Amino acid sequence: MGATICCCCRSEQEQNEQLTSVILSREPPPKEQCRGSLLVFINPHSGRGKSLETFAHTVAPKLDRSLIRYEVVVTTGPNHARNVLMTKTDLGKFNGILILSGDGLVFEALNGVLCREDAFRIFPNLPIGIVPSGSGNGLLCSVLSKYGTKMNEKSVMDRALEIATSPTARAESVALYSVKTETATYAAFLSIGWGLMADIDIESEKWRKLGGHRFTLMGFIRSCNLRSYKGRLTYRPYKARGYTPSSNVFSIYDKTTQQRIDDSTAITIPSFADSEDEEKHLKNQKTTWTLHDSEDTTSSESESDEEVVIEDDFINMYAVTLSHIAADGPFAPSAKLEDNRIHLSYILWKDIGTRVDIAKYLLAIEHETHLDLPFVKRVEVSSMKLEVLSDGSYVVLDGEVVETKSIQVSSTRNNICVFSSTA
Numbered sequence: 001m002g003a004t005i006c007c008c009c010r011s012e013q014e015q016n017e018q019l020t021s022v023i024l025s026r027e028p029p030p031k032e033q034c035r036g037s038l039l040v041f042i043n044p045h046s047g048r049g050k051s052l053e054t055f056a057h058t059v060a061p062k063l064d065r066s067l068i069r070y071e072v073v074v075t076t077g078p079n080h081a082r083n084v085l086m087t088k089t090d091l092g093k094f095n096g097i098l099i100l101s102g103d104g105l106v107f108e109a110l111n112g113v114l115c116r117e118d119a120f121r122i123f124p125n126l127p128i129g130i131v132p133s134g135s136g137n138g139l140l141c142s143v144l145s146k147y148g149t150k151m152n153e154k155s156v157m158d159r160a161l162e163i164a165t166s167p168t169a170r171a172e173s174v175a176l177y178s179v180k181t182e183t184a185t186y187a188a189f190l191s192i193g194w195g196l197m198a199d200i201d202i203e204s205e206k207w208r209k210l211g212g213h214r215f216t217l218m219g220f221i222r223s224c225n226l227r228s229y230k231g232r233l234t235y236r237p238y239k240a241r242g243y244t245p246s247s248n249v250f251s252i253y254d255k256t257t258q259q260r261i262d263d264s265t266a267i268t269i270p271s272f273a274d275s276e277d278e279e280k281h282l283k284n285q286k287t288t289w290t291l292h293d294s295e296d297t298t299s300s301e302s303e304s305d306e307e308v309v310i311e312d313d314f315i316n317m318y319a320v321t322l323s324h325i326a327a328d329g330p331f332a333p334s335a336k337l338e339d340n341r342i343h344l345s346y347i348l349w350k351d352i353g354t355r356v357d358i359a360k361y362l363l364a365i366e367h368e369t370h371l372d373l374p375f376v377k378r379v380e381v382s383s384m385k386l387e388v389l390s391d392g393s394y395v396v397l398d399g400e401v402v403e404t405k406s407i408q409v410s411s412t413r414n415n416i417c418v419f420s421s422t423a
Ligand SMILES: Nc1ncnc2c1ncn2[C@@H]1O[C@H](COP(=O)(O)OP(=O)(O)OP(=O)(O)O)[C@@H](O)[C@H]1O
Pocket: 043, 044, 045, 046, 047, 048, 075, 076, 077, 078, 079, 080, 101, 102, 103, 104, 105, 106, 108, 133, 134, 135, 136, 205, 208, 399, 400
């Protein structure tokens, strides 16, 4: 335990191998003394490439002191975490999972869970903790900003470490969205982008080591080479439909995931006249989304309103479901963790004067004034569909590129739970 490593004079790969073997050989605290256990995913290449070091030197010693055991998976490439979570048979024994990467690995992990039969029981009962090692950490920043953490890299990292390693850590609900493309279904929690900001996000990935500065640099380049993107955007304005989202805040180490699942199943099973109905109810609970705009939830004629369709040349389309997309000012200040509305904003080519307007828009994001610019249209929606009608653009979901020309995002009444505070 607590081995110190001299990292100078060695290649990055050798350092990573050495750190991995130190991490995997750590003696856990004795089981009978432990408060609980975490399943940890470390992406050695995320962000500035420091996640193994952060775990070995900071997270692991703190978890040991807090008597929290951990099982570590050092991811070897895309889909590793997804495959583990799809197939792991003992997920219920953990109190939570901890991810040392960015939003991309959280997205991958959730979509691994989505492939499981018990996905919709796991989501609200298996808390996800994040130690921000990737370059985009919108989920973590949205959660921490609710509790007043200052939005700069150091404060976010310090607070995330405190929560991730504390025996009194608590988790709370974050709304989950159902996404369909031409070929796949996803669970998403953060954003869908197309056009200017999606291009900036993806084209700046080669500068990962610059951290958040990569977006500023690529934003400057992109606004000098402004493009328009042809597409059709269809959306349905948000209506409450009698639903008031509420947050479930709970202590992570009071129960394991399986104990929480067992408790919630016992509470939510109504008494059924016959066992066939009961079986059907349980099956639905396990396997399906609860869509916000389903027939069951549209209670009156006035609520089944028209869809709005815009077919035009766009400069940017960016929709978020959480307040922050990075550790700067909020992108959607009114977004709340548990609330299931989608904050859609877009800019049409015909509405801007010059490309200086776009530079102003990108700069305004940092100062939270971007939504006040006259050429930025915004609306809260419960579902939206984007059909891309031109070539050569990225559709980016929770920071990850999805290969599709058509994508539909729907609000649901499902949620995940995320490490958020300490008692
Ligand atoms: N060992 C690995 N090597 C390369 N890619 C990996 C590895 N492990 C995981 N990945 C992939 O890297 C992506 C990590 O994205 P994440 O957002 O977590 O980090 P990031 O450094 O901020 O990356 P990005 O800038 O692309 O968002 C995930 O899609 C994941 O599948």
